[in-house]
Amino acid sequence: MELLQTDKFYIFNKGENSLWCNRKTGQFEAKTCWDLASAENPTCLGIVQLLLGKLQIHPDLSSRLVLVSGARKVGRLSEGQNVYCITRVVFLPLSSPPDTELNLQQCKKHANHPGGPAGERKLGLPFSDLQQKVALSKTFGTIRSVTSSIKSATVSAAASAAGQGSKIRRETRDKERYERRVLDELSKMFNDSDSFYYSTDTDLTSSLQRQSDPEYDAALPLWRRAEDDYFWNKHLLGDLIEQNNPNLDVWIVPVIQGFVQTESVPLETAPTTPDGSQKSQQDEYSLTLISRRSRHRAGTRYKRRGVDEEGRVANYVETEQIVSYSHHRVAFVQVRGSVPVFWSQPGYKYRPPPRLDKDPTETATAFGKHFDVEVKRHGHVSCVSLVEQSGKEKVIADAFLNNILTLDSPSLTFVTFDFHEYCRGMRYENVSVLLEGIEELITKMLYCWVDKEGTICRQNGVFRINCIDCLDRTNVVQTAIAKSVLESQFVKLGMIPPEHPLPPACRSILQVMWANNGDTISKQYAGTSALKGDFTRTGERRFAGMMKDGMNSANRYYRNHFLDTYRQVAIDVMLGLELSNSQWQEIDYVETLLSVAGALMPIGPPSYMAEIAPASEKYLASALYSLSRLGSKLLGRARRVARSSLALEFLPALVLVHF
Numbered sequence: 001m002e003l004l005q006t007d008k009f010y011i012f013n014k015g016e017n018s019l020w021c022n023r024k025t026g027q028f029e030a031k032t033c034w035d036l037a038s039a040e041n042p043t044c045l046g047i048v049q050l051l052l053g054k055l056q057i058h059p060d061l062s063s064r065l066v067l068v069s070g071a072r073k074v075g076r077l078s079e080g081q082n083v084y085c086i087t088r089v090v091f092l093p094l095s096s097p098p099d100t101e102l103n104l105q106q107c108k109k110h111a112n113h114p115g116g117p118a119g120e121r122k123l124g125l126p127f128s129d130l131q132q133k134v135a136l137s138k139t140f141g142t143i144r145s146v147t148s149s150i151k152s153a154t155v156s157a158a159a160s161a162a163g164q165g166s167k168i169r170r171e172t173r174d175k176e177r178y179e180r181r182v183l184d185e186l187s188k189m190f191n192d193s194d195s196f197y198y199s200t201d202t203d204l205t206s207s208l209q210r211q212s213d214p215e216y217d218a219a220l221p222l223w224r225r226a227e228d229d230y231f232w233n234k235h236l237l238g239d240l241i242e243q244n245n246p247n248l249d250v251w252i253v254p255v256i257q258g259f260v261q262t263e264s265v266p267l268e269t270a271p272t273t274p275d276g277s278q279k280s281q282q283d284e285y286s287l288t289l290i291s292r293r294s295r296h297r298a299g300t301r302y303k304r305r306g307v308d309e310e311g312r313v314a315n316y317v318e319t320e321q322i323v324s325y326s327h328h329r330v331a332f333v334q335v336r337g338s339v340p341v342f343w344s345q346p347g348y349k350y351r352p353p354p355r356l357d358k359d360p361t362e363t364a365t366a367f368g369k370h371f372d373v374e375v376k377r378h379g380h381v382s383c384v385s386l387v388e389q390s391g392k393e394k395v396i397a398d399a400f401l402n403n404i405l406t407l408d409s410p411s412l413t414f415v416t417f418d419f420h421e422y423c424r425g426m427r428y429e430n431v432s433v434l435l436e437g438i439e440e441l442i443t444k445m446l447y448c449w450v451d452k453e454g455t456i457c458r459q460n461g462v463f464r465i466n467c468i469d470c471l472d473r474t475n476v477v478q479t480a481i482a483k484s485v486l487e488s489q490f491v492k493l494g495m496i497p498p499e500h501p502l503p504p505a506c507r508s509i510l511q512v513m514w515a516n517n518g519d520t521i522s523k524q525y526a527g528t529s530a531l532k533g534d535f536t537r538t539g540e541r542r543f544a545g546m547m548k549d550g551m552n553s554a555n556r557y558y559r560n561h562f563l564d565t566y567r568q569v570a571i572d573v574m575l576g577l578e579l580s581n582s583q584w585q586e587i588d589y590v591e592t593l594l595s596v597a598g599a600l601m602p603i604g605p606p607s608y609m610a611e612i613a614p615a616s617e618k619y620l621a622s623a624l625y626s627l628s629r630l631g632s633k634l635l636g637r638a639r640r641v642a643r644s645s646l647a648l649e650f651l652p653a654l655v656l657v658h659f
Contacts, residue, residue, distance in 0.1 A: 001049075002107055003067070004042040010065060010092065011039060012051060012251070019051070019251050023094045026054060026063050028240055030247035046104025050198060051251055052089065053236020057179045057573055062095040066186075066236055069104050074197065075262035077288060078324060081202040083260050089190040091183055185570035195524050196232070198255045205230040205254050205292060207320050208331040209448035212455045221249035230292040230318070232257050235576030257298075258291035258317065259520040261513050267495070268503040285325035285495070287506070289513045291521060292318045299571055300564040301469060301526045306343040306357075311369025313337040315470045315525050319517065321482050325493055332447040332485045333378070334463045334478050336470040339387070340370040341399045353392045354468070356399055367403045375411045380461035382441050383412060384434070386419040386473040393468055413441065419473040431480050438463075442484055449492075471526060475518035483510060527564070 001014035012019040013033055020029045036042065050068035057064075070088030077083060090102050190196055197204060203211060205227040210216060217225060223241070228234070233255045234241070240248045266284045294316040297308050304314035316337035323330050342358035356363075374381045383404070387397040397416070404414045417434045435442075445463075449456040463481060467473035483502065490496045496503065502510070522528060565586050572579060 001047065002110070003045045003048050003104065004036070004039070005045050006039050006042050009039065010094070011036065011042060012048070014250070017247075017250050019248075021054075021065065021094070026094055026239070028243070028248070028251075030245060030251070044107045044110035045102065047107050048090075048104060049084070050086075050253055050255075051237075052233050052255065054239055055091070055236055055574070057182050058175050060175055061179055062093050064094065065092040066090075066233075067092055068198075069102070071198075074260050075286075075288075077199075077202055077262065077322070078329070081199060083197060083199045083202075083204065083262070085194050085260065086190055086196040086198065086255070087194070089187065091186075181566050182570050182573055185566045186574065189567075189570065193520070193523055195257050195259075195520060196255050197258065197260045198253055200253055203227075203254075204256050204260070204290070207318070207333050207448070208322060208329060208450065209333065209459055212448065212450050212458075221246075221252070223249065223252040223254050226254040227292075229294045229296060229316075230254075230256050230258075232293075232295050232575075234295070236574065238576070257293045257295070257524065259517045260288075260290050261516060262286055262288040263509050263513065265506050265509055268505060285323060287509060287513065288320075288322040288324070289517055290320045290322070291517055292320075293521070293524065294318075295575055298575060299568050302345055302352075303564055303568040304338075305345060305354075306338050307340040307363075307366045307370055309362075309366055311340070311366050311371075311373060313340050313370060317470075317521055319478065321486065323486065323489055323493070325495065327452045328449070328493060329451070330447055330449045330489045330493070331459075332482065332489070333459060334465060334481060335374075335378070336465050336474050336478070338470055339385070339396050339400050339466055339468075340367050341396070341403060342366065343396060343399070351392065354396050356395060360402075363399070364403060364406055368407055371407065371409065371412060374462070374464065375409070378462035379411075379459075380445075381412050381464050382415065382438070382445070382461060383464045383466070384415045384417060384438070384477065386417055386465070386467040386477060388420055389416065389418045396468065417477075419467065419477070428476060431477060434477065435480055435484055438481075439484075442481065443488075447485060447489060449489075469526065471518070471522045475514065475521075479511070479514040479518075482514065483507070486510065527567075 001012050004011040004013060008023055010021045010023060012021075013036065016033050018031045018033050018035060020031055020035075021027070022029075046069075048067045048069050049071045052066040052068060055064050055066050056062075067090050068086050068088070069090050071084040071086055074083045074085050090104070092102070200222070203222055203225055206216070206225070210227065211218070223231070223237075231254045237252050240252050264284050264286050294312065296310075296312040297304055297314050297316070299314065307313045314337070316335065318333060318335050320331055320333045341356065341363045343354050343356050345352040345354050371381060383400075385397065385400055387393045387400070389397050401414070401416070404412060415434075415438060417437075419431075422430045422433060441461075441463075445461045446457050446459055448459045463478075465474045465477050465481075486506075487496070487502055490502065490506075491498050491500075501507070565583075569579060569583060572583070
């Protein structure tokens with residue numbers, strides 16, 4: 001769509017529709033393309049793919065339009081249902097002139113249009129004229145800035161006795177610095193992670209089973225039938241939604257955070273019918289994997305744990321695996337989510353021990369609310385807990401089990417599988433022990449199967465998998481369950497004979513898709529790729545994978561304790577959540593930390609300075625250094641990598657923790 005600018009409005013033009021945003025009030029109004037004739041001297045800024053919404057980071061600062069300027073096509077879920085991954089967003093301030101670094105795609109229709117008063121009024125200026133206008137605006141802006149500086153200096157001198165001028169300037173600088181940091185984090189979230197997806201053709205927020213439900217009205221606009229939990233830009237589009245105007249429906253497009261990948265897979269053998277004859281209607285099928293992260297209790301690893309008062313848990317992700325063959329579509333859904341009790345992991349240790357934060361009565365109430373929603377949405381819930389039954393994680397394992405027994409619901413099945421105990425020594429193939437134990441549950445749960453005539457069968461429940469982080473161990477187990485279900489689906493579709501494994505091409509693509517999914521979900525929550533990813537990707541556990549996991553573990557520690565404060569703030573601002581007092585205190589702490597770090601960080605390669613490190617930091621630094629040395633014993637060639645990456649990159653931050 002085209003983005004045009006006038007002195008009073010930003011105008012989005014798409015086909016016969018146009019959307020006008022008042023630059024002074026921020027109000028939106030739906031119009032037609034013919035109304036562009038009434039715009040005063042419109043300038044075309046370029047092409048944008050989507051309007052994510054409007055964002056105000058601080059009440060005292062101007063709002064900004066959040067625009068998708070880059071997107072890549074992921075694939076098609078079915079005929080005519082294209083899915084796109086957001087690759088770049090820009091933040092357009094309403095009150096001030098547009099930033100010259102928007103770098104929007106050039107509009108071909110307006111770029112070569114001849115100048116002149118009529119052309120400027122109706123179709124916008126050519127880009128060369130736009131650049132001149134922006135440059136001129138910057139010149140006058142500089143003059144105004146100098147004038148303002150002189151005026152401010154005069155006022156400051158007059159008010160220096162009371163210190164009012166310096167206080168106002170300091171507060172303004174703090175707000176602007178806060179806005180810049182939040183915008184930087186939002187830019188990283190959208191531009192660097194491949195985490196946000198949208199479709200203007202189909203409802204990405206809803207599973208195939210929900211869309212096949214008789215109560216699901218496919219005639220409604222996308223946003224009106226979207227699953228609320230996965231509608232990530234709902235707050236940003238609040239001004240449009242509140243108007244409840246059908247003419248605005250075309251501009252309201254839900255965006256999910258999660259993962260989408262679809263691949264076409266060739267049939268290696270012709271499928272057979274029940275009578276033994278072969279058929280060949282189609283020589284390929286498609287595999288699709290969609291993960292939808294809940295926008296409730298969203299956040300980063302150590303900032304969001306456990307459950308809240310409404311029963312919503314951290315790192316809640318619904319993952320759907322879909323096979324499309326001929327006119328058949330079969331889908332299987334699994335979910336993951338933090339253990340639904342009140343717990344946290346405070347402190348700066350490498351692996352802080354979990355602790356319970358509220359009494360059993362409050363916990364039982366939130367626990368019940370969580371599973372009420374799960375049972376209503378999915379039916380019977382089979383909980384598979386991979387948490388260690390001893391050691392630091394035992395307190396969480398016991399709390400989960402005790403609340404399950406207290407709830408005593410016939411709609412819940414609880415299975416414990418101490419992943420680290422069973423798979424000790426890289427024996428991840430022992431996950432088969434778990435699969436054998438839940439084989440009957442998998443069979444009874446079925447899956448959603450639809451064709452052109454309607455629904456053939458429905459999934460009768462869901463597996464809820466969790467470990468402590470609901471990342472690495474959870475990825476391995478969910479992949480194993482998905483593979484088992486896919487085999488039974490292929491048999492039912494006549495694509496493989498009974499008791500036969502998946503074809504090699506299918507198995508390889510499936511493992512890669514689940515590994516990519518695990519990495520993306522992990523980056524969103526913990527900041528790094530998933531651990532144990534080599535086993536998910538190849539089916540084998542190797543020493544190189546262990547070394548990579550060690551690096552990712554240390555990187556997680558560094559990010560979670562020193563970089564996640566503003567990332568959590570950015571997520572909360574995007575979702576329209578009010579920041580708590582503890583978050584503001586943490587922001588002040590991080591700002592102080594960064595200021596001291598900037599002053600003390602050496603120009604050359606840093607080294608550990610024992611004379612300025614408190615005793616606790618010495619101990620922690622020594623522990624991390626020992627971890628890096630352990631990796632070097634396993635693989636001599638990795639010694640240099642471990643020393644440079646762990647000792648040199650992370651220790652300077654640890655030294656400055658308490659300053």
